[in-house]
Amino acid sequence: DGGITQSPKYLFRKEGQNVTLSCEQNLNHDAMYWYRQDPGQGLRLIYYSQIVNDFQKGDIAEGYSVSREKKESFPLTVTSAQKNPTAFYLCASSIVGTGNYEQYFGPGTRLTVT
Amino acid sequence: DQQVKQNSPSLSVQEGRISILNCDYTNSMFDYFLWYKKYPAEGPTFLISISSIKDKNEDGRFTVFLNKSAKHLSLHIVPSQPGDSAVYFCAASAGSGGSQGNLIFGKGTKLSVKP
Secondary structure (H helix, E strand, C coil), rough: CCCCEEECCCECCCCCCCCCEEEECCCCCEEEEEEECCCCCCCCEEEEEEEEEEEECCCCCCCCCECCCCCCEEEEECCCCCCCEEEEEEEEEHHHHHHCCEEEEEECEEECCC | CCCCCCCEEEEEEECCCCCEEEECCCCCCCEEEEEEECCCCCCCCCEEEEEEECCCECCCCCEEHHHHHCCCCEEECCCCCHHHHHHHHHECCCCCCCCCCCCCEEEEEEEEEEC
16 A cells, blocks of 8 residues: 655654654655644645755744655654744655646644644 | 635535635645545545646536636635535645645635525
8 A cells, every 4th residue: 555654743842852753655756755733724735855965944944853764764853943843744755757746644643732 | 814715604505506615825835735625523625626737627516727827726615415505625735845735725715505
């Protein structure tokens, strides 16, 4: 079964701690993305990667970091520098260069920082 | 500044009737548009898309219309079913740009279909 997995579904952390959210895909997609969704808001792009060992900042990258050591994996670290980390985080992937810009999304991780 | 706008936060429709969800955009470089459906605490799922070279695309009960001169697109759902109740996001891509494949999302419209 091809798809994107994000774990865990719910994550709780104390303020001041870094936390890493996992994202794995077996769709053989080159590009991967991290979004954040807040209530009443659309999806805002945090980071994206179109190829292994390369990634770019999105619109709201401050306080976040990523790595792309493998094609299948794109973990996101929410650092203590992120001022409002509590949110619903979504990972997505897509094919690159075909003219089809559809992104496939994982089920999301709800992060709560207290 | 929002490049993709969904000005109606919510829409309520009777089962069996037509649902029309609207989306406006400001960036004339956008050349590909998508609609996603999202249930609470789940990831969005792709519904339908349209390229800027077309003005209509249909898939079953879902039709997307694009009016490039007005920078406006709409999603029509006919007939609406209770299972269509979800948040619908409009997204756009400037595919030929440097950030090829990146999507800009609207804030979403919550559709409620009443039996």
